[in-house]
Amino acid sequence: MMDTITPLRIIYREMWFASPIREPSHFKPKLCTYVIVHESGGPNCGNFADCCKCVKDLQQKDITSKGDIRYNFLIGGDGAIYEGRGWYKSSISIPEYDAISVSVAFIGSYTNQFLTTVEWAAFKDLINFGVAYKFISKDYQILGHQQFRIIPEVYPIYHAQCPGRHVYELLGALSHWNNRTVTIYRN
Numbered sequence: 001m002m003d004t005i006t007p008l009r010i011i012y013r014e015m016w017f018a019s020p021i022r023e024p025s026h027f028k029p030k031l032c033t034y035v036i037v038h039e040s041g042g043p044n045c046g047n048f049a050d051c052c053k054c055v056k057d058l059q060q061k062d063i064t065s066k067g068d069i070r071y072n073f074l075i076g077g078d079g080a081i082y083e084g085r086g087w088y089k090s091s092i093s094i095p096e097y098d099a100i101s102v103s104v105a106f107i108g109s110y111t112n113q114f115l116t117t118v119e120w121a122a123f124k125d126l127i128n129f130g131v132a133y134k135f136i137s138k139d140y141q142i143l144g145h146q147q148f149r150i151i152p153e154v155y156p157i158y159h160a161q162c163p164g165r166h167v168y169e170l171l172g173a174l175s176h177w178n179n180r181t182v183t184i185y186r187n
């Protein structure tokens, strides 16, 4: 019944020396419709030690305001998947979508840098795994962070480059990519 599911190379929180969470994240329903893709910004990484440091630094940056690292998963240039909030907890990025999406960030900046082959493969493996084990619905949609427009635009360009074009262009070639702009009105 299942297609071949590639075992995931997951670097669990203990393995990247995550700090204890400061605020428990909200639980989300297990099955999500959306996969929202980000880049973490900052340096790219290509090996376990460097990627762990990036993830650890990102957690430190987020922990005060968001209680923990903001993403569900992060993917390194080394092709490993770093556990953020994992499958069961809500990410903190776009409040209207956090509970119905899995957020995945490629570690680093992708305006000039390209994804590595193993990094892109890991992303697709993660989604296939999520679909097979019913964390992601079969008719899921992929959206890049930059497709969200918040009205009124308080910080109009803060996520305009997320994920950078070398990721965003690849998303556009995926059959589950949704090309629409998602407009969210806030009072």
Ligand SMILES: [Zn+2]
Residues within 6 Å of the ligand: 037, 038, 039, 145, 159, 162, 163
């Ligand atoms: Zn983003």
